[in-house]
Amino acid sequence: MIPAELLPPRLHLASTPTPLQKMERLSRQAGVEIFFKRDDFTGSELSGNKIRKLEFLLADALAKGADTVITCGGAQSNHCRATALAAVKAGLSSLLLLRASDPANPPALSGNILLDRLAGSEIVWVTPEQYRARDEIFEREARRLRSEGRRPYIIPEGGSTALGAWGYVAAMEELAADLRRLDGGRVTPTTVICAAGSGGTTAGLALGARLSGAEIRVVGVNVCDDRDYFVAIIDGICRDFCRTWPTEVMDAVPPYEIVDGYVGRGYALSRTEELAAVRDLVRLEGVVLDPVYTGKAYFGMLAELERHPQRFGRRIVFIHTGGLFGLFPIAEQLAGLV
Known part of the structure; x- marks a missing residue:
């Protein structure tokens, strides 16, 4: 217990x-x-499974006064889709860092990507090589959001x-x-x-x-x-x-x-x-x-x-x-x- x-x-x-x-x-x-x-x-x-983790992570985001959550994953990430939709339910915006072989030509609007877009998420496409430095990109995007007067909260890959x-x-x-x-x-x-x-x-x-x-x-x-x-x-x-x-x-x-x-x-x-x-x-x-x-x-x-x-x-x-x-x-x- x-x-x-x-x-x-x-x-x-x-x-x-x-x-x-x-x-x-x-x-x-x-x-x-x-x-x-x-x-x-x-x-x-x-x-x-992602929503079970997000119940605790989004509660922490709200307690810290965040208005936007930032997270990451593969193009068809279940975690990113769940984060985008759960953020809406919590009254938050979301920014998703998604991995694709050619960010200039991202994958088709299907599956989880379609749901991400329906939820109004901002998507930043990155290469697999860039994704390895995702912590640096998290901080870059968080600085940009703060410069716009927003209050970001970073959720690592998978909410893990x-x-x-x-x-x-x-x-x-x-x-x-x-x-x-x-x-x-x-x-x-x-x-x-x-x-x-x-x-x-x-x-x-x-x-x-x-x-x-x-x-x-x-x-x-x-x-x-x-x-x-x-x-x-x-x-x-x-x-x-x-x-x-x-x-x-x-x-x-x-x-x-x-x-x-x-x-x-x-x-x-x-x-x-x-x-x-x-x-x-x-x-x-x-x-x-x-x-x-x-x-x-x-x-x-x-x-x-x-x-x-x-x-x-x-x-x-x-x-x-x-x-x-x-x-x-x-x-x-x-x-x-x-």
Whole structure:
């Protein structure tokens, strides 16, 4: 149970609690129990995991008197779309730093980009090389906004900070309650699997698992970079969290695992076998994953289970972190599979 005095201020923007659903056919096929925590149900336009983090980050922005939030991501970033729409709900403007191979000719107005524009976001397009220096560009844009009399608040990539991690600390408390109801008051050993794209969700789940006291193992499947990169990011978030909100049980980085090897062609680039797994799940369970995050993580989970059926124990909870809008810009690539 999260001590009430620890919980930072938050806005209530997400439709929570989200349901925990057993994938009956998938479970029979895999030979283990597989549940999905449906965080794609956090909202329609706000669908996905990002809004849980933004409830805390936008509350902090308002407390600090901000009128504009600045954040960043890939061209079809779920985080940027969620930030743009959540900012509107909070009475804030938004500026999005989006990555594209040719900023002079940005991608078509589809998927998340269309929603960003509908929300009235200002978009600054940058190359992948420029994006590596995004902190400098954040500061440049913040200075420009301040020179115009505006009050910017910077949200790092994915909202993955110690404060943002509270979104999934709270989500793990919710999930532990789901599992206790399922198990009659106790929690059967469970492995929770999520996509790792910026590290904040995995960090929050690991911190929340420690606070819950339940026998819950946390596994992230990285969809970009590699294991060492994510260990450094997640450990850093957890250390910041423990320093800022110390408790008897939160005195060190909690355990978690990173399953590497499923980045495939690279971030936001899909292989045919990954998209086939997304298609097959729709036809098996009527559940739609996205190509960038959940699709890759799900493919990785299945591949690991195929090699080692008990790799994650007898019960898995897969965190469905949303991202449906990311399918529409790759309709042509999907056409051959449907």
